[in-house]
Amino acid sequence: MNAVLALHGVSKTYDGMKAVDSVSFTIEEGEIVGLLGPNGAGKTSTINMVLGVLTPDAGDITIDAIDIGKDRAQALGKTNFVAVYAQVPGNLSVWQALYIFGILYDTPNLAERIRTVLTEYDLERFARTKVGILSSGEQTRVALAKAMLNRPRLLLLDEPTASLDPSSARMVRASIREYVRERKGAVLWTSHNMQEVAEVCDRVLFISHGRILLQGNPKTLPGEYDKENLEELFITVAREPLSLEI
Amino acid sequence: MNFSHVYAVIARVYFLVRTNPVRLIPMFLWSILTIVLWGFIAKYLVLVAGTTGSVLAVQFIGAILFWEFLNRVMHSFVMAFLEDVWARNFLNYFASPLTVSEYITGLTSVSAVMSVLAFLVMAVIASLVFDISLAVYGLFLIPLLLSLYLFGIALGIFGAALVFRFGPAAEWLLWPIPAVVTPFVGVFYPVSILPQWMQSIGLALSPTYAFEGMRQIIAGNAVSDMTVLLALGGALGALILAYVFFLFIYKRAVRTGLLARYSAESVS
Numbered sequence: 001m002n003a004v005l006a007l008h009g010v011s012k013t014y015d016g017m018k019a020v021d022s023v024s025f026t027i028e029e030g031e032i033v034g035l036l037g038p039n040g041a042g043k044t045s046t047i048n049m050v051l052g053v054l055t056p057d058a059g060d061i062t063i064d065a066i067d068i069g070k071d072r073a074q075a076l077g078k079t080n081f082v083a084v085y086a087q088v089p090g091n092l093s094v095w096q097a098l099y100i101f102g103i104l105y106d107t108p109n110l111a112e113r114i115r116t117v118l119t120e121y122d123l124e125r126f127a128r129t130k131v132g133i134l135s136s137g138e139q140t141r142v143a144l145a146k147a148m149l150n151r152p153r154l155l156l157l158d159e160p161t162a163s164l165d166p167s168s169a170r171m172v173r174a175s176i177r178e179y180v181r182e183r184k185g186a187v188l189w190t191s192h193n194m195q196e197v198a199e200v201c202d203r204v205l206f207i208s209h210g211r212i213l214l215q216g217n218p219k220t221l222p223g224e225y226d227k228e229n230l231e232e233l234f235i236t237v238a239r240e241p242l243s244l245e246i
Numbered sequence: 247m248n249f250s251h252v253y254a255v256i257a258r259v260y261f262l263v264r265t266n267p268v269r270l271i272p273m274f275l276w277s278i279l280t281i282v283l284w285g286f287i288a289k290y291l292v293l294v295a296g297t298t299g300s301v302l303a304v305q306f307i308g309a310i311l312f313w314e315f316l317n318r319v320m321h322s323f324v325m326a327f328l329e330d331v332w333a334r335n336f337l338n339y340f341a342s343p344l345t346v347s348e349y350i351t352g353l354t355s356v357s358a359v360m361s362v363l364a365f366l367v368m369a370v371i372a373s374l375v376f377d378i379s380l381a382v383y384g385l386f387l388i389p390l391l392l393s394l395y396l397f398g399i400a401l402g403i404f405g406a407a408l409v410f411r412f413g414p415a416a417e418w419l420l421w422p423i424p425a426v427v428t429p430f431v432g433v434f435y436p437v438s439i440l441p442q443w444m445q446s447i448g449l450a451l452s453p454t455y456a457f458e459g460m461r462q463i464i465a466g467n468a469v470s471d472m473t474v475l476l477a478l479g480g481a482l483g484a485l486i487l488a489y490v491f492f493l494f495i496y497k498r499a500v501r502t503g504l505l506a507r508y509s510a511e512s513v514s
Contacts, residue, residue, distance in 0.1 A: 014503060048506040051341040055501045073248075073343040081341060089258075089333035096261045103254035104342040130265075 002029050003062075004154050004186035005050065010059035012045050012210075019045045021210035022059070027154070027186040032177070034201035034218065035190045038238035042210040043190050047083070047156050050188070052076055064153050077106060080147040083158035088142050090132020094123055097131055098146060105150035117145040120175060136163040144172060148179065155179075155187045161196060173200050194230040204230070206237045213237055247351065251344050255352025259326045273322060277314050277364040278371065284310040285376040305464050306434060307378045312394055312460060313433045315365045316453065317424050319398025320405070322360035324420050326353045327406040331414050336505060346496050350489065353406075354399050361395065383463050389474045390456045396481035397452050401427070403488035407495040411504075432457050452480025 003026040012020040020042045027033045035043050048054035050061055052072050061068045066075040088097045095114065102110040118124045121141040126134060131142055140163050147155060155176070161169040177200065179185055191197050197204060198218045205215045214221070214237070218230050227233040263269050288303035295302065330336060339349065372378045380387060405420040412419070430444055431437070431453040437445050448454045455477035459469040499505040 012503075044506075045503070048503070051337075053337060053341050053500060053506045054503050055497075073345055076341065077343040079341075083337070086337040086341070087334070088338065089335050091265070091329075091333055092258070092261055093265070096258075096265075100254050100258050100261075101338070101342065103250050103257070104339070104344050106248075106250070106343065 002064075003027065004029055004031075004064055005188065006062045007046075007050070008060050010046070010049060010056045010061060012042075012049065012054065012056055018210045020049070020056070023207070023210070023212055024059075025205055025212060025215070027188060029184045029186060030180055031203065032180055032187040032189055032201045034197040034204040035188055035207060036194075036197065036204055036234060036237075037207035038234075041207045043207055044083075044085075044158065045210075046207070047081070047158055047188065047190070050154075050156060051079065051081060077150070078153040079156060080105060080150055080152040081156035081158070082140070082143045082147045082160045083156070084162060085158075086143075087139060088131050088146055090139075091130060093128050093130055094118070094134075094142050094145075095127040097142065098149060101146045102149045105152075107150045110149075113149055117148050120148070121145040122171075137165060137168055140164055141168065141172075144175075148175075151179075151183055151185070153185055155185060157187060157189045159191055160189070161191070161193065169196070176200070194234055198230045206234070208237050247345070247348055248343070251348040252352045252355065254344070255326075255349055256355050259329065259352075259356045262329055269325070272325075273318065273360050273364055274367055277318060277368050280310060280314050281307075281368040281371050282375070285372065285378075288376060288378070301464065304378060304382070305461060307372055307376065308380075308383070308460050308464060309433050309457060311365070311368050311372060311380070312390070312456065313424075313428070314368060315361060315391065316394045316398040316401075318361040318364040319357050319395050320401040320424055321421075322364075323353050323357040323399055323402030324405050324409075326356045327402070327409070328417060328420075331409060331417070340500075340505060346493060350403060350492065353402070357399060357402065358395070361398070365391075383460070386459060386463060386469050386474070389478055390459055393452055393456045393474075393477035393481040396478070396485050397456075400481065400484035400488040403485070403492050407488070407492040410492070410499060411495045427451065427453070430454070436461065450480075452477050452484060455480065 005027040008024050010020055010023045011018065023046060035046065037043050045054060049056050052068050052075070063075040064078050066078070068075040092100065098114045098117065099110065102114060107113050118127055121144055123141055123145055126138060131139060134142065140160065144160060161172055164172060173196065176187060180187055189197070189201060201218050203215060204218045204221065206213045216224065222229050222233045225233055227236065284306060288307050291299040291303045293299070330339065369380050383390070401423050405423050408419050409416045430448040431451050432448060436458065437448040437454055440448060455473050459473045459477060462469050462473070
C-alpha cells in the first residue's frame with residue numbers, strides 16, 4: 001500500500017495553546033478516513049496544514065511522497081478540497097468558477113471535464129448561473145464539482161454534506177466512494193454526522209485537544225470501548241476522554 | 247512560473263468585468279473627469295498668461311496625464327486584489343497550486359491592460375478637445391511611462407500587503423497612498439522648491455525623475471540618461487521592495503493562521 005497522505009509529528013501552537021499536538025497518521029490509496037472530534041479539537045487546523053495555508057511548527061506533511069513544505073505547488077496539485085468556510089466565489093457563474101479552478105489545478109481536457117462534473121453533480125442547468133444565488137445545497141454541489149475537477153489523489157472534505165438534503169447527500173457519498181474505488185484516491189473526511197461516517201469511512205481518527213486519542217474501523221471501534229455506536233463514542237471522547245482508558 | 251495560473255487570475259477579473267461592466271466606470275470616469283477639469287484650467291491659463299501660460303498649460307496637462315496613469319495602475323491592481331478580499335477567495339486560491347508570484351503577476355497584467363486603456367482615453371481627449379499632443383515627448387514617453395507603471399504596481403503591492411495584514415477593514419488605507427506621495431515627487435513643480443527634508447524624500451522616489459524628465463522635455467531640454475536610469479532603476483527597486491514586503495506578510499499570515507481565518511482580521 002502507498003500512503004497518499006502522511007503526517008509525522010505535526011504540531012501547531014497558537015498563542016501558547018497547542019491546537020495540534022504531535023499528530024501522525026497516514027491515509028493509503030483507496031482509503032476514506034474520518035477525522036472526528038468536538039469543535040476546537042484541531043481538525044480544521046490539521047486540514048489547513050495539509051492544504052498549505054497554515055505552517056506547522058513541527059513535523060512534516062507529504063502528499064504522494066511530496067513534502068508540502070518543500071514543493072507546495074506540486075503537492076497541492078494532487079489535492080483538492082471542500083470546506084464550508086471556503087466557498088466558491090459567488091460572483092462567478094458555475095461554469096466560470098469551474099473554468100478558473102480547472103486551470104489552477106492544471107486539469108487536462110478542461111472543457112470536457114467541466115461538462116462531466118456538471119453532469120455528475122446535477123449542475124448542468126446552473127452552468128450560466130452565478131454561484132452566489134444558488135441554494136446552500138447547490139453551492140455545496142458546485143464546491144464538490146470544483147473539488148473533483150482535477151481528479152485529486154487526495155480529497156479533503158470538511159463537512160461536505162452538511163447543507164445537503166438526504167437524497168443529494170446520498171448521491172455525494174456514492175460518487176465519492178466510486179471515485180475512491182476507481183481512481184485509487186484517498187479521502188480525509190470530517191463530519192459530525194456519525195451515521196454518515198460509519199457508512200462511508202474505512203477508518204476513523206478521534207482527535208481531542210489536538211491529539212489523536214484513538215483510531216480504528218468505525219463499525220467495530222464503538223464495541224471495543226463498550227459503546228453502542230459511533231455517536232456514543234464521540235460523546236465520550238468529547239466529554240470524558242480520560243474514561244476511555246487509552 | 248506557470249503562466250496558465252497567471253492566465254486564470256486574469257480570466258477571473260475578465261469574467262467579473264464582463265458580467266458587470268459597472269466595474270469599468272471608476273477606471274475611466276475619474277480619468278476623463280480629471281483630464282477635462284485640468285484641460286479647462288490649462289485653457290484658462292493660456293488666456294490669462296499668454297506664452298508663459300501656454301508652457302505651463304502643456305506642463306500641467308502632461309503632469310496630470312502621467313500622474314493619473316500612475317493612479318490608475320495602482321487602483322486597477324488593488325481593485326483586482328480587493329475582488330478576492332470581498333469574495334473571500336484567498337483560501338481557494340492559496341490552497342491551490344497557485345503561487346504568490348503567479349498571483350501578483352496576474353494582478354499586474356490586469357493593471358497593465360486597465361491603466362493603458364485609461365491612459366489612451368485621456369490622451370485622446372487631451373488631443374481632440376484641448377489640442378495637446380503626447381508626441382512632444384517622443385520616444386522618452388516609453389521609459390517615463392514604464393517607470394511610472396512599475397512604481398504604481400509597487401504602490402499597489404504595498405497597499406495589498408497592508409490589507410492582507412490588517413484585514414478587509416484596512417481597505418481605506420489603500421486609496422490615499424498616491425495622494426501621500428504626490429507632494430514629494432514634484433508632479434506639478436520641481437522638487438527644488440520643496441524644503442530640504444521633503445526634497446530628501448522626493449529624491450528617493452522614482453516618479454520624481456519621471457516628472458523632472460517630463461518638464462525638461464517641455465522646456466526643450468534633453469533628458470539625461472541618468473534621469474531615465476534613476477526613474478527606471480528606482481521604480482524597479484521599489485517594486486522589488488514591495489514584493490518582498492508582500493511575501494513577508496503572506497508568509498506571516500500562513501505561519502500565524504491569519505490566511506486560513508482571514509475574515510477574522512486578526513488571530514491574536
